[in-house]
Amino acid sequence: MSDKISIAIVSDGKYGHRAYEVIKKKFYCKYIVLDYKGYFEDIRIEEETLKKLKNFDILITYLRNPDLTYTLLEEINTQENLDKNLFIIIGIWKGEGFKRQMERFKNVVCPDLLCNLDEKYLRGKLEYYPQLREFLRHFGKPMVNIYLDNNNIIRNIEIIRDSPCGAVSKTLQEFFGEKMEKDTLRRIGLRVQHFCNAGKFKLFSEKECKRIKAGQILLEGINLQKC
Template identity: 45%
Template sequence: MNVKIVSDGPFGERAYETIKKKFECEYIILDTVKPASIDELAEIPKEQLEKINNSDIVITYILNPDLTLDLVEQIFGKVKYIIIGAWKGKGLKNQLESFENVVCPEIMCELEENGNPIHDEFVSKFGKPKLDIIVENDIVKKINVLRESPCGGTDFISKDLLGKNVKEIATLAGLRIQHYPCRAGRIRLFNEEESGRYKAATYHHDAFENAIKRLLVKK
């Protein structure tokens, strides 16, 4: 699978570092040409556009909403699936998701299967956290990350929770993901910062809770 991460600024580099461990991945910072007037859109260089078009999955962290929409309109019929990692406003979300191969998650660690084979292949590795744990005498000995948040936070907190008491890890996971630090609020421009962070904390807490439940069923 070929994944392109496209940004016009400070976000996307952590997703690139995480995703490239599992899929062929490239990080593209748009080298846009400034328009002649404020009424015109910045122009995306043809070389970069051609590179983006040659993708299975495109993930955008573009903060400029007009540029996001312009890019999607140019590539939606040429790439297999587009995930919008940064967007502003419900109106833009609805407009972007009117394209059948585009999704705008509230935060990237909520992604789950939706029936599209390309999207689901990606989400089998990255999205809503899922993991298994190995415990000896109530102490966590090993954590297998089955699906991790694209930012790398799941792997970060999993390493931190080794050696902890199994009864504590779900609560600790929810706290530690915010120390990564979680950027959910910063790139979810329409939302309160704490709302995005709260969701990320909840998803990681639940992932460890579910892992503990599966462990108890095995016993």
């Protein structure tokens, strides 16, 4: 586990557990359930919780209440004397209007899928928030080498960059030892949808199924090589 950066998974208690279990294997990571009171514009987040959060390098939020998400971002960005140059990744959001509103904060990004984060997606952020480069060394848009022997049997799978939820590694371990045939990659793309959580969030306005897109993203990141 690297101690170069620290990450907090910020949740209302429903989602984020899998991301926490995966990310903590590589970085110092905490799962924090956000304590708050009130509704809509009267939401108040517990001061002690805010103090904890400001000490992390990256926050990944899984909050279903958009008002709570906005309040958190506003509170974080109005705090004085932040100990770190904090960056926030919004894991659950709905609608392009909400996305634009959140990304007005310079330290916030709302990706369509967490497994779509890479250096290109985060261009313009990497120089000011160098912790993102460290995060992308292990998590984001999948990068995988699959090694085949002379009989096209999968003998080794090197996951250079996993999805934050771990769906990529869970999927590929099932294919170790199989023969790479015409439909193998298609089956990999379908199988990752079983482990993908994006469809459960039900917070996306696009017609395209997020699980299908996750499968496409994985296939784009697979590089086949001979042993």
